[in-house]
Amino acid sequence: MATGDQPRTSINAWRPSVPGIAEVFHAHFTDHAYPSHTHDTWDLMILDDGAVDFALDRHRHGATGAASVLLLPPGVPHDGRTVTASGFRKRNLYLDDSVLPHRLAGRAVDVPVFSDGLLRHRIDQLHTALAHAGDELEAESRLSLIRERLHFHLDALRPRTPGRAANRLAAQLRELLDSRIHSGMTLHEAAAVLHAHPTHLIRCFKQTYGLPPHTYLTGRRVERARRLLLDGRRPAEVATAVGFHDQAHLNRHFTRHVGTTPARYQRTPTGPVRFGGRR
Known part of the structure; x- marks a missing residue:
């Protein structure tokens, strides 16, 4: 450890x-x-x-x-x-x-x-x-x-009845955030693109997806960072590649999401750790 x-x-x-x-x-x-x-x-x-x-x-x-x-x-x-x-x-x-x-x-x-x-x-x-x-x-x-x-x-499960998850404005904002993972965007920029009030955008997104837009974007960046780290990219390089300000910014959010730092995550063995027993 x-x-x-x-x-x-x-x-x-x-x-x-x-x-x-x-x-x-x-x-x-x-x-x-x-x-x-x-x-x-x-x-x-x-x-x-x-x-x-x-x-x-x-x-x-x-x-x-x-x-x-x-x-x-x-x-x-x-x-x-x-x-x-x-x-x-x-x-x-x-x-x-x-x-x-x-x-x-x-x-x-x-x-x-x-x-x-x-x-x-x-x-x-x-x-x-x-x-x-x-x-x-x-x-x-x-x-x-x-x-x-x-x-x-x-x-065997019945499809859910479309409701808040089908909110068109929230889906448009999500697509916009997905397309700007690296560069990011301000709330006012998103509001201008989607012709909606910033507060309404936040409320609509949170009602639909259960978290605010900035939290969603951070999670997407962490997901992308995990993949680049497993590709062997250096944490400092990964930080800027996925849109974090610097390596310290990546470390803070990555540790909160994954439970370890990017460097330790990258240094894990290439196969599973045996937990004991027959597995």
Whole structure:
């Protein structure tokens, strides 16, 4: 454990050469709270130990132990925090829309936790395959079975009735922010482009997506920083590449979101950390 990290905190992240998986992320957190943020990928998570509490689209949920599978859809704000002093151990797969299309995101909001032993077992098998170079074909095969099982769950859920999430102005602002991740823009610039009052823009965006525009933009920058760090780019270079003022600015937001500094995140091993037991 690196000096300065939270006690018994460990993080390991890498990008496997398996189509559809943007990132693998393993962590043990004892005292960490994720701020509200979004991903542009699906976040498929299993717990190996402990419990986690999280809000998805402003509704709180919880998961405990190794029985559950959590699926957090892209573009929907969520947070997360430890529940007990011992924290939790988790393994995440960040999946792109070649595995699950974004159009299914609304179906995953109402039921983000599945009690499915078969699905959980298949995800565990995939993580094991991802730990060994040369097992990419096995990993692709296991991912295909997971995709099939996730579609089974999502297809059984009724689509959400369009409401605030369909607010056109908020969606336009979000598209604008996504196109200006590096350069950013002021609220007044956005208001001028969209012909709306700045206060109305903030209110509309927060009602639709559950967080203010500046928080959304920061989260998107952190997401992009994670990818560049895994590509081997230096933290100082990454900071300016994703739109942060400097490396200190990146460090502050990255640590708040991910639970470790960019440099430590980048120095994690290239494969998973064994948590004990048969895994």
